[in-house]
Amino acid sequence: MKETGKIAETVRGTNMTQHEMVAVEELVREIARALVDEPEAVDVQTVARDESTILKLRVAPGDVGKVIGKQGRTARSVRTILSAVSMKLHHRYTLDILEEDEEV
């Protein structure tokens, strides 16, 4: 099914469906949970915009290094996966990894 206009099930102001957005948020959450030592502390919040959606990932302070990885390899890999997902869903998703105390 191809959405052409702003039909009921799309997220307001964007061309993606609620279902897709929730799924991608859940994907990032699941990847992060598998990477860290404290999966219960993983939190993902979604900020939807017209052109793109920002996924804000917060993990326990001791786990920040695990989601970033040496020389940023892990974070870069998650972003590579997100850009492939973006291509498939025709909507851009970006990842923000929040450091301690950073406001969402």
Place this chain on the structure above:
Amino acid sequence: MPIDDLQQAAQKIAELLSNMNKLGGFRLKYRISAGDPQEEDTAALNVELAGPDTPLLTQHNGELLRAFETIAAQVLRLDQREQSQISFDAGNFKALREAELKMAAETAAAKVIESGVPFAFPPMNSRERRVLHMVLREIEGVETASNGEGRDRFLAVYPEGKTHLPVAAQAKPRFGGGGGGDRGGRGGRDGRSGRR
């Protein structure tokens, strides 16, 4: 830490890939098998991916395939050196890439021997640099060394005994690499500009 419970490790990888399909909308089939422990230089776990999204995995020099592999290695808590314990492949990509690298290594060696001038490959990951290094080790008259840091690390081929010669890194083969790749190597950073 090496993988001590292959069954559990395979399960974790399967879970990760199932999430990619279910939540990320990928259409990929996967087969996870244990490597031959008798054979040296093989991974403990091989993950073979197939299905309609295989081209997505292998485009941009296998960037997405490598991303999956990196995430899986992190999930299994393998450090960078241990990452070779798992191997992700799709549509025979790795074998084809290896053949390609081998050919490039032979061409580079011939060029270096003929000209006496070192040659720099574009930045590559450690596995690919290793393939080049292994091929070039067998060729007489050349030596290799890795230069640069992190993502920019690249392999250079030198005439034998002349690893002191300056070699300029190739510009990154990516888009939006930001900030000039000093391709020409002129105006060298170390004051040895010009003469080679």
